[in-house]
Amino acid sequence: MIMGKITGFLEYKRAVETYDTVERRLKNYKEFTVPMKENSLKEQGARCMDCGIPFCHSGCPLGNLIPDFNDHVYKGKWKEAAKILHSTNNFPEFTGRLCPAPCEEACVLGINEDPVSIENIEKNIVETAFKEGWITAQVPENRTEKTVAVIGSGPAGLAAAQQLNRAGHYVTVFERDSKVGGLLRYGIPDFKLEKRIIDRRISVLEDEGIIFKTNAHVGKNISIETLKNEFDVIVLCGGATIKRPIPIKGAHLKGVYQAMDFLKQNNQRIDGQSKFDEVILAKNKHVIVIGGGDTGSDCIGTSNRHGAKSVTNFEILSKPGTGRPADQPWPYWPMRLRTSSSHKEGVERFFSISTKEFIGDKQGNLKGLVTVEVEWIFKKGERPQLKEIPNTEKQWDCDLVLLALGFTGPETTLIEQLGLDTDFRTNIKASTNDYMTNVPGIFTAGDMRRGQSLIVWAISEGRQAAHHIDAWLMGRSNLPLKDDNDLPRV
Numbered sequence: 111m112i113m114g115k116i117t118g119f120l121e122y123k124r125a126v127e128t129y130d131t132v133e134r135r136l137k138n139y140k141e142f143t144v145p146m147k148e149n150s151l152k153e154q155g156a157r158c159m160d161c162g163i164p165f166c167h168s169g170c171p172l173g174n175l176i177p178d179f180n181d182h183v184y185k186g187k188w189k190e191a192a193k194i195l196h197s198t199n200n201f202p203e204f205t206g207r208l209c210p211a212p213c214e215e216a217c218v219l220g221i222n223e224d225p226v227s228i229e230n231i232e233k234n235i236v237e238t239a240f241k242e243g244w245i246t247a248q249v250p251e252n253r254t255e256k257t258v259a260v261i262g263s264g265p266a267g268l269a270a271a272q273q274l275n276r277a278g279h280y281v282t283v284f285e286r287d288s289k290v291g292g293l294l295r296y297g298i299p300d301f302k303l304e305k306r307i308i309d310r311r312i313s314v315l316e317d318e319g320i321i322f323k324t325n326a327h328v329g330k331n332i333s334i335e336t337l338k339n340e341f342d343v344i345v346l347c348g349g350a351t352i353k354r355p356i357p358i359k360g361a362h363l364k365g366v367y368q369a370m371d372f373l374k375q376n377n378q379r380i381d382g383q384s385k386f387d388e389v390i391l392a393k394n395k396h397v398i399v400i401g402g403g404d405t406g407s408d409c410i411g412t413s414n415r416h417g418a419k420s421v422t423n424f425e426i427l428s429k430p431g432t433g434r435p436a437d438q439p440w441p442y443w444p445m446r447l448r449t450s451s452s453h454k455e456g457v458e459r460f461f462s463i464s465t466k467e468f469i470g471d472k473q474g475n476l477k478g479l480v481t482v483e484v485e486w487i488f489k490k491g492e493r494p495q496l497k498e499i500p501n502t503e504k505q506w507d508c509d510l511v512l513l514a515l516g517f518t519g520p521e522t523t524l525i526e527q528l529g530l531d532t533d534f535r536t537n538i539k540a541s542t543n544d545y546m547t548n549v550p551g552i553f554t555a556g557d558m559r560r561g562q563s564l565i566v567w568a569i570s571e572g573r574q575a576a577h578h579i580d581a582w583l584m585g586r587s588n589l590p591l592k593d594d595n596d597l598p599r600v
C-alpha cells in the first residue's frame with residue numbers, strides 16, 4: 111500500500127508549533143507553545159517521502175518507526191499512530207518536547223529542503239492519545255515471581271521499569287528525591303516540561319503495578335546489601351550527577367553557584383517545596399552563565415523569569431556557523447549554532463572565552479570576574495589545544511554566576527559498595543551486549559553507563575537493558591530490542 115502523499119513535500123512547507131510572545135511567557139514558568147490545527151499537522155505528516163531507506167530511523171536512538179507514524183497522521187489515524195510510536199518509545203511526551211531530534215538532522219528531505227517536523231508530530235500524537243484516553247495501564251496478564259529493584263527514576267529507570275513490569279516481573283523503583291523523574295523533574299525547567307506531564311505518566315506506571323519508593327537513597331538510608339538479598343536483579347539508573355567544578359580563584363565566593371543547584375531549587379520552589387538554607391535568585395542581578403549547552407540555556411530562561419537585570423553567556427568553544435560544516439555531512443549530527451527559545455528571551459552570548467578568576471568584596475560576595483579570549487589549535491592526530499590570546503583580559507561586573515559546565519560522571523558510593531568496574535571516563539562499565547556490570551545480577555543503563563547524554567538515549571538504554579535483564583532472568587525475552595522493531599507496514 112502506498113504510504114504518505116507522494117507530492118506532499120512539494121506542496122507543503124515545514125511548520126512547527128509557534129511560541130507565545132516573550133513578554134507574556136516570561137511572566138510565568140508554563141510551557142508556551144501554541145498548538146497547531148489538525149489539518150496543518152496532517153500536512154506535515156504528508157511531507158514525509160516514505161523513503162526506501164528511511165535515514166530518520168538510524169538517526170533516532172530509539173529506532174522510532176517514523177515514516178509509519180507520519181503516514182497515519184497524514185491519514186488522520188491518530189490511534190494507530192500512537193500505537194506505532196509507543197512500540198519503540200515509552201515516553202514520547204518527553205522526547206516530543208525536549209529531544210534535539212537527531213532524526214530530523216538525518217531526514218532525507220533535509221538534504222535540500224527543510225526536514226519533516228518529526229518531533230512536533232511525535233508530541234502531537236502522544237498528546238492526542240492522552241486527550242482521547244488511549245493511554246491506559248497495560249497490566250501484565252501473568253506474573254513471573256521475579257523481583258527487580260531499579261535505582262533512580264530518571265527516563266532510563268522509568269523505561270527499564272515499565273518494560274520489565276510488562277514482562278511480568280515485580281518492579282520497585284527507588285528514588286532518593288521526594289518525587290520521581292530525575293533530571294526531567296529537577297533539572298529541566300517547567301517552561302520546557304511542565305511537571306504534570308511527568309505525573310500523568312507516573313500514574314499510568316503505578317496503575318500497571320510498579321511500586322515507587324521516594325526519599326529512598328540507596329547506599330545511604332537503604333543498604334544495597336538489603337536490596338541484593340531482597341531482589342533477583344538490581345538495575346542502576348542513577349545518572350551522571352557529579353557536577354564539573356571550576357578550579358579557579360574565587361570559586362568559593364557567595365554568588366557563584368552550580369547551575370543544577372539553581373535549577374533544582376527553582377523547580378522545587380515552583381512545586382511548592384519551600385525548605386532551603388539559602389534561596390538563589392537572579393532578580394535584579396547581573397547574571398553570567400558559564401557554559402553554552404542545554405543546562406546553560408535553561409539557566410538563561412530561568413534567570414529572565416526571575417527578573418535578572420542582564421544575562422550574559424560564555425562558551426569556551428568557538429562560535430559555530432549556522433549551516434552544516436563540510437566535515438559533518440548529512441545524515442550526521444552537525445555541530446552548528448543552536449538558538450533556543452531561552453536564548454531568544456534575552457541574552458548576550460560570547461564564544462571563545464575562558465574565565466580566569468572571580469572577584470569578590472571584603473564580605474566574600476561576588477562582584478565580578480575576569481576572562482580571557484582563547485583560540486583552539488587543531489593538529490592532525492592530536493587533541494585540540496586551547497591557547498589564550500595575549501592582552502585580551504577583560505573584567506566583567508556581575509553578582510550571580512551560574513556554572514553550567516556539565517557532569518564528570520556518576521557518583522561513586524554504589525560503585526564502591528558494590529565493587530563495580532568503571533570505564534576510562536568513570537562511568538559504570540557494562541557492554542551494550544547485556545548491560546550487566548562485572549557483578550552478576552547488577553545491571554546499569556542511562557547516563558550512569560554512558561555518561562551525560564540525552565533523554566532519548568536514556569529511554570533507549572532502559573529499554574535495551576530491560577530486554578537483556580528479562581533474558582537473564584527467564585532464559586529468553588519477548589521484550590523488543592531496537593533492531594527487531596520492524597512492524598509490518600500498513
Ligand SMILES: Cc1cc2nc3c(=O)[nH]c(=O)nc-3n(C[C@H](O)[C@H](O)[C@H](O)COP(=O)(O)OP(=O)(O)OC[C@H]3O[C@@H](n4cnc5c(N)ncnc54)[C@H](O)[C@@H]3O)c2cc1C
Pocket residue numbers: 208209210261262263264265266267284285286287291292293294297298326327328329347348349350351370373404405408524555556557558562563564565566568
Ligand atoms: C539542566 C538540564 C537540562 C537538560 N535538557 C535536556 C534536553 O532538553 N533534552 C535532552 O534530551 N536531554 C536533556 N538533558 C539531559 C537529560 O536530562 C539526561 O541525559 C537524562 O535525564 C538522563 O537520564 P537518566 O535516567 O540516566 O538519569 P537522571 O535523569 O539523572 O536520573 C537519575 C536519578 O537517579 C537518582 N539517584 C541517583 N543515585 C541514587 C541512589 N543512590 N538512590 C536512589 N536514587 C538515586 C537521582 O536522584 C535521579 O533522580 C538535560 C540535563 C540537564 C542537567
Ligand code: SF4
Pocket residue numbers: 157158159160161164165166167176177180216217218219226228
Ligand atoms: S527520512 Fe524524512 S522523508 Fe524519509 S521517511 Fe524519514 S521522515 Fe520521511
